[in-house]
Amino acid sequence: MPGTVTGPRTLYDKIWDDHVVDVNEDGLALLYIDRHLVHEVTSPQAFEGLKNAGRPVRRPDCTLATVDHNIPTTSRKNYKSVDTFVTEPDSRAQAMQLEENVKDFGLSYFGLSDKRQGIVHIIGPEQGFTLPGITCVCGDSHTSTHGAFGSLAFGIGTSEVEHVLATQTLLQRKGKNMRIIVDGELAEGVGSKDVILHIIGVIGTAGGTGSVIEYAGSVFRNMSMEARMSVCNMSIEAGARAGMVAPDEITFAYLKNRPLAPKGEEWDRAEAYWRTLKSDEDAKFDIEVNIDAADIPPTVTWGNSPQDVVAITGKVPDPSTMTDPSKRASAERALAYMGLQANTPMEDIPLQKVFIGSCTNSRIEDLRSAARIVRAAGPDAKVAPNVHAMIVPGSGLIKQHAEAEGLDAVFKRAGFDWREAGCSMCLGMNPDQLAPGERCASTSNRNFEGRQGAGGRTHLVSPAMAAAAALTGKLTDVRKYFGADAEEKVAAGPKLKLTSALDFMTEFTGPETESDRPSHAQTASPSSLPPASSPSGVAKFIIVKGIAAPLHVENVDTDMIIPKQFLKTLKRTGLANGLFFAKRFDSKTGEKTDFILNKAPYDQAKILICTGKNFGCGSSREHAAWALNDFGIRCVIAPSFAEIFRNNTMQNGMLPLPLSAEDCKDLAEDAETGVEIEVDLEKQEVRRGGKPAIAFSIDPFRQHCLVNGLDDIGLTLQKEEAITSFEQKRSALWSWLDGFGYHGQKIPVAITKLGKMEW
Numbered sequence: 134m135p136g137t138v139t140g141p142r143t144l145y146d147k148i149w150d151d152h153v154v155d156v157n158e159d160g161l162a163l164l165y166i167d168r169h170l171v172h173e174v175t176s177p178q179a180f181e182g183l184k185n186a187g188r189p190v191r192r193p194d195c196t197l198a199t200v201d202h203n204i205p206t207t208s209r210k211n212y213k214s215v216d217t218f219v220t221e222p223d224s225r226a227q228a229m230q231l232e233e234n235v236k237d238f239g240l241s242y243f244g245l246s247d248k249r250q251g252i253v254h255i256i257g258p259e260q261g262f263t264l265p266g267i268t269c270v271c272g273d274s275h276t277s278t279h280g281a282f283g284s285l286a287f288g289i290g291t292s293e294v295e296h297v298l299a300t301q302t303l304l305q306r307k308g309k310n311m312r313i314i315v316d317g318e319l320a321e322g323v324g325s326k327d328v329i330l331h332i333i334g335v336i337g338t339a340g341g342t343g344s345v346i347e348y349a350g351s352v353f354r355n356m357s358m359e360a361r362m363s364v365c366n367m368s369i370e371a372g373a374r375a376g377m378v379a380p381d382e383i384t385f386a387y388l389k390n391r392p393l394a395p396k397g398e399e400w401d402r403a404e405a406y407w408r409t410l411k412s413d414e415d416a417k418f419d420i421e422v423n424i425d426a427a428d429i430p431p432t433v434t435w436g437n438s439p440q441d442v443v444a445i446t447g448k449v450p451d452p453s454t455m456t457d458p459s460k461r462a463s464a465e466r467a468l469a470y471m472g473l474q475a476n477t478p479m480e481d482i483p484l485q486k487v488f489i490g491s492c493t494n495s496r497i498e499d500l501r502s503a504a505r506i507v508r509a510a511g512p513d514a515k516v517a518p519n520v521h522a523m524i525v526p527g528s529g530l531i532k533q534h535a536e537a538e539g540l541d542a543v544f545k546r547a548g549f550d551w552r553e554a555g556c557s558m559c560l561g562m563n564p565d566q567l568a569p570g571e572r573c574a575s576t577s578n579r580n581f582e583g584r585q586g587a588g589g590r591t592h593l594v595s596p597a598m599a600a601a602a603a604l605t606g607k608l609t610d611v612r613k614y615f616g617a618d619a620e621e622k623v624a625a626g627p628k629l630k631l632t633s634a635l636d637f638m639t640e641f642t643g644p645e646t647e648s649d650r651p652s653h654a655q656t657a658s659p660s661s662l663p664p665a666s667s668p669s670g671v672a673k674f675i676i677v678k679g680i681a682a683p684l685h686v687e688n689v690d691t692d693m694i695i696p697k698q699f700l701k702t703l704k705r706t707g708l709a710n711g712l713f714f715a716k717r718f719d720s721k722t723g724e725k726t727d728f729i730l731n732k733a734p735y736d737q738a739k740i741l742i743c744t745g746k747n748f749g750c751g752s753s754r755e756h757a758a759w760a761l762n763d764f765g766i767r768c769v770i771a772p773s774f775a776e777i778f779r780n781n782t783m784q785n786g787m788l789p790l791p792l793s794a795e796d797c798k799d800l801a802e803d804a805e806t807g808v809e810i811e812v813d814l815e816k817q818e819v820r821r822g823g824k825p826a827i828a829f830s831i832d833p834f835r836q837h838c839l840v841n842g843l844d845d846i847g848l849t850l851q852k853e854e855a856i857t858s859f860e861q862k863r864s865a866l867w868s869w870l871d872g873f874g875y876h877g878q879k880i881p882v883a884i885t886k887l888g889k890m891e892w
């Protein structure tokens with residue numbers, strides 16, 4: 134079978150092989166999805182699609198929904214209904230729409246009056262919904278969190294959410310195997326957050342592109358499940374499709390007796406299977422990175438990318454010492470945005486806000502670790518007067534747990550603001566936001582411009598460092614709170630070594646582009662491709678010719694493409710105005726800036742040419758693709774793309790075209806002269822007046838779908854027989870995966886009846 138590894142296999146290979154429903158000869162697989170988590174931001178358009186097509190949710194028993202992004206984190210003492218509790222109209226509409234959808238489709242749902250409500254990536258593991266060996270998806274990039282259980286868990290866009298709801302499968306191509314080994318002892322004061330920030334600093338935010346990372350080595354083996362979740366959570370910040378840790382005794386102990394974990398004899402059979410889930414001794418990894426635990430200091434970010442890390446004992450980097458002009462320019466921009474001077478000691482940076490929360494760090498262990506610092510500071514310790522410090526537990530159950538341990542009392546006595554569960558100031562879709570210019574030490578995962586509020590400045594840190602910062606009012610080395618000899622320990626502890634990412638890699642093949650693929654993948658026989666008679670609602674992409682806008686930015690994240698305030702829509706359209714909003718409009722005056730898309734003729738652009746790699750990284754919001762499309766941009770050309778963004782564009786009849794960095798530069802120069810550029814997907818070439826055409830090759834299946842305007846759901850529904858027979862095998866081999874509703878009743882599979890062919 135294409136894509137199947139013969140011989141020793143990695144954990145990823147094993148999970149992959151156990152989920153392939155069908156695979157075509159060029160390796161595109163239909164993968165069965167065991168668990169689907171749903172939240173209010175990325176699901177309304179998906180449910181609307183189902184309703185319009187008259188399709189049911191295929192596996193309500195494998196689907197769990199909650200409300201987390203939009204909700205206020207204020208007291209729910211007087212909570213009556215979403216309608217009265219969520220006052221901001223767009224947030225309220227999204228939360229109410231989810232409530233209606235879960236009723237209409239018969240889904241398990243934790244609403245605001247339910248103690249089990251919380252951040253989607255917190256509640257899945259907490260309930261035992263997440264299990265080893267499963268495939269798990271959610272319309273959310275931090276689905277990678279669930280890989281901590283030895284599962285293949287990844288974020289998807291809204292069109293794919295609809296696909297999973299309708300078919301319980303996804304069309305996927307296998308990624309690369311990457312292993313990150315951290316061996317040795319972590320120094321005191323260094324925790325899982327420092328480990329993952331350090332890893333991202335080493336491999337960069339594009340380091341994991343196209344790969345699934347397995348975290349191996351003594352450091353991860355010794356970590357609790359909470360710590361493993363924090364690490365896997367931020368795999369997406371390392372550019373990876375997913376991250377995972379092989380399940381072991383720690384995993385089993387965490388899961389035993391969780392409400393949705395298997396019980397009795399079924400548990401024994403599940404555990405026997407889970408014990409087989411580890412990489413074979415001689416399994417081959419495409420990329421391997423080795424890091425010594427002793428080199429990891431308590432770590433903090435200084436810039437606007439999670440890779441901008443430095444030891445807390447370090448200084449703000451000096452762009453003038455950077456030889457690479459694009460790195461220097463981006464560091465200068467970041468320092469200007471962050472309001473920092475080069476060479477300022479990190480510990481001299483004052484703060485106005487501290488945020489302890491998010492799907493990275495809002496679990497019980499995170500709260501204990503923060504409370505430990507507050508306790509160590511003594512009974513009179515107080516949050517610094519210049520700081521507002523919020524603590525937002527990840528779920529109602531975590532909040533309850535923490536209160537039972539008396540952690541809330543420790544925090545409240547010191548002046549922390551103890552709140553209700555939700556995403557909160559991690560992205561500020563609710564009222565918890567930074568004001569322009571405010572600086573925050575945050576335990577979340579993204580420090581992008583405007584992430585926590587327009588003009589807000591974020592430094593990513595561990596929960597312990599956040600607590601220390603709250604007490605001193607500035608970024609602080611947490612080791613100062615560890616005993617009488619603490620100052621010496623800081624002096625003797627690990628310091629950041631400036632090393633190149635490549636020094637850590639045994640082999641680095643660089644991000645895969647479509648054109649890197651073996652040539653057999655580019656010539657699938659026409660018989661393997663679906664017929665293309667009557668197209669679906671997806672626009673065809675054959676030739677796009679027009680003005681191309683040049684953009685010289687690396688790691689363009691989807692928060693930059695479309696900020697959070699535009700995610701509150703229930704529709705897929707009307708987002709043109711939100712495109713690159715913070716770049717196109719002055720935050721004070723609201724006037725248009727001189728950003729490239731505001732200037733003629735680029736305000737008419739149909740193509741965007743970005744010279745920086747890793748376009749579309751970060752959040753899974755399909756709104757980024759919708760906004761580009763609404764603006765009129767049908768094709769983005771860049772040296773490489775983040776996976777979820779790439780899928781999202783293709784689901785909308787748009788072409789993400791990876792070309793070499795030289796070709797991108799060359800095309801951007803052409804674009805700067807204002808000439809029209811022509812992207813011909815049938816001939817697979819880019820033409821521009823007078824100069825030789827640039828040939829490219831893309832996945833034949835995707836080319837076929839784009840040229841004919843085919844939609845994935847219509848295609849997959851024709852595989853009904855294969856899906857049903859996979860489900861029979863699954864029930865026989867892995868019966869514990871047939872989910873049961875919270876009332877203990879098995880929910881029947883709902884199969885979409887195919888009338889006449891849709892295309």
Ligand SMILES: CC(C)[C@H](C(=O)O)[C@@H](O)C(=O)O
Pocket residue numbers: 174175202272273274275288560700751752753754755
């Ligand atoms: C809303 C959702 C699409 C988004 C994500 O995918 O990450 C959000 O959770 C975020 O953290 O930006």
Ligand code: SF4
Pocket residue numbers: 202252253273275491492493555556559560577578
């Ligand atoms: S990253 Fe933040 S906004 Fe996204 S799911 Fe996690 S807590 Fe919510």
